[in-house]
Amino acid sequence: MADLSIDFAGIKSPNPFWLASAPPTNTGEQIMRAFDAGWGGAVWKTLGEPVVDTSSRFGAIEVGGQRMVGFNNIELITDRPLEVNLREIREAKRRYPRHAVIVSLMVETQDDWRTIIQQVEDTGADALELNFGCPHGMCERGMGSAVGQEPEVLKTVAGWAVESASIPVLVKLTPNIGDILEPGVAAVEAGAHGLSLINTIKSITGVDLDRMVPYPVVGERSTNGGYCGPAVKPIALHMVAALARDPRVTIPISGIGGISTWRDAAEFIALGASSVQVCTAVMHRGFRIVEDLCDGLSHFLDSKGMRSVAELRGKALGAYVEWGDLDLSYKVSAHVDPAKCIGCELCLVACRDASVDAIHTGPVPLAAGHVAATRDQAIARAAGSGVHVTWVDETACTGCNLCSHLCPVPGCITMKDVTGGKPFESWNDRIAKGTHKAGHHG
Amino acid sequence: MSATPLPQGRLEQQLEDGKPLYTEGEAVAEAHRCLFCHDAPCITACPTGIDIPRFIRKIGTGNLRGSAQTILSANLLGYSCARVCPVEVLCAGACVYNAWERTPIAIGRLQRYATETLFAQGEAGTLLPRAAANGKRIACVGAGPASLAAAGYLALEGCEATVFDRNPLPGGLNTTGVAPYKMPAEGSLREFEFLASLGVRFEGGVEVGRDVPAAKLLADHDAVFLGPGLGGDTTLAIPGAEGAGVQGATAWIERMKLDPTASLAGVTRAIVVGGGNTAIDAARELAQLGVAEVSLLYRRTQADMSGYAHELEAARAEGVRFVERAVPAAFVRENSVLKALRLSDGREFPCELVVLAIGQASLAALAQAFPDVATDAKGRIVVDAETGATGNAKVWAGGDATGGELVVTGVQDGKRAARAIAKALGIPVRDDAPMLAGHGTVRT
Numbered sequence: 050m051a052d053l054s055i056d057f058a059g060i061k062s063p064n065p066f067w068l069a070s071a072p073p074t075n076t077g078e079q080i081m082r083a084f085d086a087g088w089g090g091a092v093w094k095t096l097g098e099p100v101v102d103t104s105s106r107f108g109a110i111e112v113g114g115q116r117m118v119g120f121n122n123i124e125l126i127t128d129r130p131l132e133v134n135l136r137e138i139r140e141a142k143r144r145y146p147r148h149a150v151i152v153s154l155m156v157e158t159q160d161d162w163r164t165i166i167q168q169v170e171d172t173g174a175d176a177l178e179l180n181f182g183c184p185h186g187m188c189e190r191g192m193g194s195a196v197g198q199e200p201e202v203l204k205t206v207a208g209w210a211v212e213s214a215s216i217p218v219l220v221k222l223t224p225n226i227g228d229i230l231e232p233g234v235a236a237v238e239a240g241a242h243g244l245s246l247i248n249t250i251k252s253i254t255g256v257d258l259d260r261m262v263p264y265p266v267v268g269e270r271s272t273n274g275g276y277c278g279p280a281v282k283p284i285a286l287h288m289v290a291a292l293a294r295d296p297r298v299t300i301p302i303s304g305i306g307g308i309s310t311w312r313d314a315a316e317f318i319a320l321g322a323s324s325v326q327v328c329t330a331v332m333h334r335g336f337r338i339v340e341d342l343c344d345g346l347s348h349f350l351d352s353k354g355m356r357s358v359a360e361l362r363g364k365a366l367g368a369y370v371e372w373g374d375l376d377l378s379y380k381v382s383a384h385v386d387p388a389k390c391i392g393c394e395l396c397l398v399a400c401r402d403a404s405v406d407a408i409h410t411g412p413v414p415l416a417a418g419h420v421a422a423t424r425d426q427a428i429a430r431a432a433g434s435g436v437h438v439t440w441v442d443e444t445a446c447t448g449c450n451l452c453s454h455l456c457p458v459p460g461c462i463t464m465k466d467v468t469g470g471k472p473f474e475s476w477n478d479r480i481a482k483g484t485h486k487a488g489h490h491g
Numbered sequence: 492m493s494a495t496p497l498p499q500g501r502l503e504q505q506l507e508d509g510k511p512l513y514t515e516g517e518a519v520a521e522a523h524r525c526l527f528c529h530d531a532p533c534i535t536a537c538p539t540g541i542d543i544p545r546f547i548r549k550i551g552t553g554n555l556r557g558s559a560q561t562i563l564s565a566n567l568l569g570y571s572c573a574r575v576c577p578v579e580v581l582c583a584g585a586c587v588y589n590a591w592e593r594t595p596i597a598i599g600r601l602q603r604y605a606t607e608t609l610f611a612q613g614e615a616g617t618l619l620p621r622a623a624a625n626g627k628r629i630a631c632v633g634a635g636p637a638s639l640a641a642a643g644y645l646a647l648e649g650c651e652a653t654v655f656d657r658n659p660l661p662g663g664l665n666t667t668g669v670a671p672y673k674m675p676a677e678g679s680l681r682e683f684e685f686l687a688s689l690g691v692r693f694e695g696g697v698e699v700g701r702d703v704p705a706a707k708l709l710a711d712h713d714a715v716f717l718g719p720g721l722g723g724d725t726t727l728a729i730p731g732a733e734g735a736g737v738q739g740a741t742a743w744i745e746r747m748k749l750d751p752t753a754s755l756a757g758v759t760r761a762i763v764v765g766g767g768n769t770a771i772d773a774a775r776e777l778a779q780l781g782v783a784e785v786s787l788l789y790r791r792t793q794a795d796m797s798g799y800a801h802e803l804e805a806a807r808a809e810g811v812r813f814v815e816r817a818v819p820a821a822f823v824r825e826n827s828v829l830k831a832l833r834l835s836d837g838r839e840f841p842c843e844l845v846v847l848a849i850g851q852a853s854l855a856a857l858a859q860a861f862p863d864v865a866t867d868a869k870g871r872i873v874v875d876a877e878t879g880a881t882g883n884a885k886v887w888a889g890g891d892a893t894g895g896e897l898v899v900t901g902v903q904d905g906k907r908a909a910r911a912i913a914k915a916l917g918i919p920v921r922d923d924a925p926m927l928a929g930h931g932t933v934r935t
């Protein structure tokens with residue numbers, strides 16, 4: 050059994066799974082139940098000057114019957130009195146000394162930061178997380194993403210916190226910026242001990258077309274909110290990886306954004322995260338999902354012969370390079386399994402309308418000199434069954450892999466390596482050799 | 492997975508799998524339909540208390556090993572249960588989708604997918620870690636689901652557990668009785684290999700009470716579990732009952748499943764007498780084997796039947812004629828050849844074969860060979876409902892012999908007895924011992 054425990058900038062946790070600062074971490078009672086369920090740590094719902102929230106406050110995207118693929122909120126930070134939160138933090142830490150209790154903070158002035166950090170440290174909490182990310186409500190008050198979007202301001206404010214704190218300080222970044230490296234590096238320069246990302250993405254999930262009010266509807270109005278859930282994972286993965294591979298980022302990263310399964314978590318860790326945080330998936334299905342997060346990750350590490358989470362960390366980072374360093378000689382071509390094809394022809398129409406018209410069905414002629422390994426089989430099965438079995442003109446196929454993504458039958462369209470031993474050559478190689486002029490791509 | 496010792500050319504091999512193994516895509520798609528309910532009613536409805544939403548979610552996330560572990564710890568026979576359980580009246584019958592008039596989750600098929608895939612990978616033996624040997628010896632009488640579960644759970648805790656069966660093959664009715672369109676005998680033997688990999692030993696062809704006296708079994712072991720199931724088919728005491736063409740249902744089914752010489756040559760009209768699930772199974776099997784006219788005769792009405800409505804419906808869809816208020820009076824024979832079955836109201840049903848599914852005898856005599864083991868008026872072994880304990884401090888019992896009716900209830904009986912035996916023998920049970928999973932988890 051692989052060792053799931055981690056050490057994140059000195060923060061010890063029995064596993065890499067932390068609850069993100071959000072409704073599931075609102076109270077000590079919730080957090081302690083989450084620890085019982087198996088969560089390794091929790092980032093307390095952001096403390097600060099207590100707020101008033103709206104009703105309703107969530108929006109959601111459903112895709113083909115799958116609920117909450119994307120989730121959006123206009124909730125602010127904690128609405129509970131500071132003393133109550135502090136008392137509960139102390140109790141949670143006392144009762145769960147082996148779990149990571151991290152407290153998220155968002156206040157305004159340097160004095161405010163100094164005071165609240167002192168109060169939180171007195172509870173015995175393991176670390177602080179500075180919420181520079183909230184994209185609604187708080188930023189209008191000069192906090193949250195208003196700080197996270199200005200690297201210089203972030204550096205100053207984070208610097209105040211680092212100066213006042215004797216426990217590790219994590220800076221939580223907003224994705225609502227052009228280049229995540231700017232706030233990330235600013236946090237490192239401010240002396241932060243870790244980065245957390247992403248917070249939510251500015252969004253409107255939809256519009257109630259009868260009332261002509263965007264979601265979520267608050268009376269006759271609405272406002273933009275913060276987007277999260279499975280839909281944001283790709284954005285978060287990129288930002289985590291971009292920071293993790295930058296040599297200036299010397300501090301650990303807590304990956305957040307759309308994590309629902311152990312696979313998602315493994316991907317964040319493989320791209321450089323040291324811990325991961327989860328919000329929407331818990332709001333959807335409860336604390337109990339952590340059981341499979343741990344179990345699945347542990348079986349996965351075992352199956353790869355890795356003994357700890359640390360061995361997985363960053364494993365895929367080396368393969369993440371700039372476009373110009375990709376191998377232009379590498380070539381794949383689509384292969385439709387004639388036995389599995391159900392004849393929907395989605396691949397055919399996609400290739401024709403959005404690519405190079407390399408997919409066919411029935412005995413249409415094959416261009417002279419072109420290869421189509423499954424053509425005869427596909428035609429034979431189509432003739433015998435009436436199923437519009439498709440086949441690929443492999444010579445025409447560019448290997449874009451659009452068809453393999455949209456095919457509804459698992460394992461039916463695969464991409465076969467047809468590089469044929471051609472030596473590696475990247476765009477940058479070509480520029481260096483002068484076979485291409487430097488210019489635009491992408 | 493194994494070189495099975497079963498001969499080829501068995502009638503059961505002509506029947507098709509009614510619910511074939513899902514492909515990966517099918518399994519993942521079905522798993523994603525599961526709502527992952529809180530306090531899920533399916534768990535309550537499963538006699539062994541498998542954490543169903545949990546194992547299904549693990550299929551969805553691609554954690555198949557964890558999925559199989561979840562299933563098999565609560566139910567060591569989770570593979571055969573996946574295939575033979577009447578899920579319509581158990582887990583799937585309790586699925587919240589029913590209340591919404593939508594198709595319930597195919598729990599049995601998902602359970603089969605997870606367990607069969609792990610079996611096929613040859614990794615099942617490493618799923619559930621075994622405790623070190625503790626020197627305790629356990630004997631289980633009968634190698635059916637109840638005994639196999641008891642033996643498996645105790646073997647996992649380090650006992651030397653041996654199952655004795657008069658049949659040369661292990662599995663009990665899973666091997667000799669369940670309908671082939673649910674699971675052919677190979678499935679049961681494959682499951683036994685998994686149990687053997689946990690340390691369960693099998694002594695086939697040994698009849699307890701004849702080949703090994705009860706006293707010797709008691710003397711040689713620290714505890715004995717009785718799981719002998721039921722006895723032979725009940726016969727009909729009416730004229731013409733003796734002779735060819737009239738067979739007991741379990742005897743006929745066993746031959747259909749295992750005996751390559753069994754044949755239906757010359758049978759175009761068959762009658763099954765009875766109103767339980769064995770009767771419906773036999774009728775469906777005959778119809779699926781191509782007997783042109785199969786009639787199911789029951790002495791009362793459909794409402795009084797103990798067989799499941801969904802099974803009767805399936806039988807009718809397969810062409811079985813169902814006849815209510817049919818009370819057999821005599822077998823009509825010409826030159827001793829069976830020609831028809833005559834009812835008490837004078838109706839006659841021409842036929843070449845009559846299969847009697849009107850009950851099975853009890854094995855009370857075997858039970859009584861064990862001192863202080865009591866049986867009730869119906870010949871069922873009297874046990875403590877919580878533990879399966881009998882009047883003899885060294886003897887526990889479960890399964891059909893104690894009134895059980897399903898594979899899955901037999902498994903739960905075996906698991907409960909395993910817990911009680913471990914406690915009685917002072918065997919240290921690990922905190923994460925599989926025997927503690929599922930319903931009725933009382934720390935020993």
Ligand SMILES: Cc1cc2nc3c(=O)[nH]c(=O)nc-3n(C[C@H](O)[C@H](O)[C@H](O)COP(=O)(O)OP(=O)(O)OC[C@H]3O[C@@H](n4cnc5c(N)ncnc54)[C@H](O)[C@@H]3O)c2cc1C
Pocket residue numbers: 575576577632633634635636637638655656657658662663664665668669670673697698699700718719720721741744768769772854857889890891892895896897898899901
């Ligand atoms: C035709 C038929 C179809 C069924 N279909 C289903 C189904 O689809 N789903 C379901 O859940 N249940 C089904 N059942 C019920 C299910 O098979 C039983 O409830 C279950 O097998 C009981 O398990 P058991 O361990 O108590 O006994 P059994 O499975 O009956 O096993 C008892 C074993 O003990 C052996 N034995 C008996 N006496 C001795 C002795 N003196 N010495 C050594 N060995 C002995 C027998 O040979 C037998 O192998 C069916 C039953 C029948 C008859």
Ligand SMILES: Cc1cc2nc3c(=O)[nH]c(=O)nc-3n(C[C@H](O)[C@H](O)[C@H](O)COP(=O)(O)O)c2cc1C
Pocket residue numbers: 069070071072094095120121122124125126127153180182183221247248249276277278279281305306307308326327328329330
């Ligand atoms: C309702 C809601 C409230 C949130 N409140 C906070 C907060 O108070 N502080 C904070 O740092 N992040 C907050 N977040 C952002 C989450 O911590 C997390 O960064 C984001 O939801 C992405 O993760 P996910 O995709 O797992 O939900 C909130 C998110 C939601 C959905």
Ligand code: SF4
Pocket residue numbers: none
């Ligand atoms: S989850 Fe539903 S019931 Fe609970 S507070 Fe929100 S709106 Fe009300």
